[in-house]
Amino acid sequence: MDRAHAPGVVEHGSTRELAIVGLARRKNWDVAYEFAGKFRLLISLKSMLANVAGSVPNRLDDLQGELANVQQLFPELVIGYVILFDVAKDTARQDAQGMWSDFFQAAIQSISIRSAPLWNQGLLESSWFVRFDSRRPHGRRLINPRKIVRERNAFIKDLLCELHRREPAVQFTKPLNCEPDVRRAIAAEIG
Numbered sequence: 540m541d542r543a544h545a546p547g548v549v550e551h552g553s554t555r556e557l558a559i560v561g562l563a564r565r566k567n568w569d570v571a572y573e574f575a576g577k578f579r580l581l582i583s584l585k586s587m588l589a590n591v592a593g594s595v596p597n598r599l600d601d602l603q604g605e606l607a608n609v610q611q612l613f614p615e616l617v618i619g620y621v622i623l624f625d626v627a628k629d630t631a632r633q634d635a636q637g638m639w640s641d642f643f644q645a646a647i648q649s650i651s652i653r654s655a656p657l658w659n660q661g662l663l664e665s666s667w668f669v670r671f672d673s674r675r676p677h678g679r680r681l682i683n684p685r686k687i688v689r690e691r692n693a694f695i696k697d698l699l700c701e702l703h704r705r706e707p708a709v710q711f712t713k714p715l716n717c718e719p720d721v722r723r724a725i726a727a728e729i730g
Contacts, residue, residue, distance in 0.1 A: 617705060624669065643668075
């Protein structure tokens with residue numbers, strides 16, 4: 540999160556993750572933004588490095604359960620999800636419907652639509668899907684680095700704009716252009 544945008548405390552797990560209480564259990568989060576003594580934004584970082592065909596369906600189920608668990612107690616939380624996907628481990632799906640990475644990215648994007656009035660539990664405010672290739676040399680592993688930078692900027696903007704909408708007491712130090720975008724318009728139509 541861009542420190543110049545929001546005052547408060549950004550915590551992150553370096554040697555430990557941040558345990559946040561949920562309805563059924565505590566869950567470890569990688570980044571948490573705290574303002575006025577309360578967590579306002581959470582980010583989960585995950586990687587897909589092996590057994591993609593077996594892991595993707597489980598990761599999707601786990602993600603929606605983890606989201607609903609914390610959102611039941613704190614529906615106002617803004618939540619982001621970052622996936623690092625090693626395309627060297629990607630495989631074709633058995634149903635001949637493309638690659639697992641494409642399926643996973645589409646599934647994550649389909650639930651990255653949480654915005655008022657669509658505040659359903661189990662949805663995300665934003666996600667960032669980063670493809671890399673571990674077979675490439677260091678410094679050249681990212682697939683389409685310019686696209687990754689654009690998507691990172693959109694991910695951060697989405698999270699900050701949702702934080703701004705939900706927590707008007709947070710005084711941002713830089714102006715945000717939070718005009719509704721196409722994704723938000725679709726979410727409004729669904730809701």
